[in-house]
Amino acid sequence: MALRTLFRCSSLVVREFGALSKRTQKWTSAVTGGTSGGSHGVLIAPVPPVRHYARALRRKAVPESQLSDLQPSLLRMDYAAVPAAQTTDDLVRRLISLELACHSDKLRLKKEQLVQKVRRDENDRSSVEVKVAVLTARIRNFKEHLQKHHKDKANKRHMLLAVDQRKKLLKRLRLVNHEAFQRVCTLLDISYSFPPEYYRPATRRWLAKKALCMKVYQEVQKHKADLRLKLRKEVLSSSSSSSSSQ
Structure with missing residues (x-):
C-alpha cells in the first residue's frame, strides 16, 4: 500500500515537471522568435512581479479638531481658580495643565x-x-469621533438626538428673540437650515x-357642553334652595 502511494506521488511530480518544461520551452520559443540557438536566439529572463511593498498609503484628510486651538499651557478647570496653581513650579504646573490632560478635561474647557x-x-x-x-460642543465631539470610527452606531444615534434637540432650541429662540438667535449662530458658527413646509x-x-x-x-365638544350646562343648572338649583330655606 505504501509503495503504491509512493509510486502515485512520484508519477504526479514527473507529470507536473514535464508540463512546466513544455510551458518554458513555448515561452522561450515565443520570445526568441522560434530559434533554439545561433546568434539571433537570445534568452530573456522573466520580469518578476511588482509587490508594491513600498507603496505610499492613501490616508484620508482628517479635518481639524475643535480642541486644536486650546493651548497646552492652559490649566484645567479644576485648578484654574486656585491661586497657588499660578505660582507653583514648572513640573507641577505641567501636571495640572492641558499638556497631560485627558480628552474629557479638554472637552470641558x-x-x-x-x-x-x-x-x-x-x-x-x-x-x-447656554444649552x-x-x-454644539457635544455634537462636534461626536462628529470627530465618527470620522475615525464610522461604524459606531451608538454614538451616531446620540449625535442625531443632540442635533434634533439643538434644532428645537434654535427654533424656539428664533421665534422668541431673533437678535439672540443671530448672535448665537454667528458666535458658534452654526448654519441653521429652515425646515421644509409640510x-x-x-x-x-x-x-x-x-x-x-x-x-x-x-361629538366630544357637544358632550362637554351638555355636562357644563347640567352642572350649571345644579349649582343654580342648589343656590336657590339655600336662599329659600333662609
Missing part, C-alpha cells in the same frame, strides 16, 4: 469657552443660549379619516 461667548451674564447656566453652546397629498383615505376625526371631536 471647550464647553466653558463656548458658554462664555453666548451667556447673558456671569451667572447664566440655564438659558437657551445650545453645550450641545405637504401631504389629500387621498380619499386621508379625507375620510379627517372627516371621522372631526365628527368625533364635535
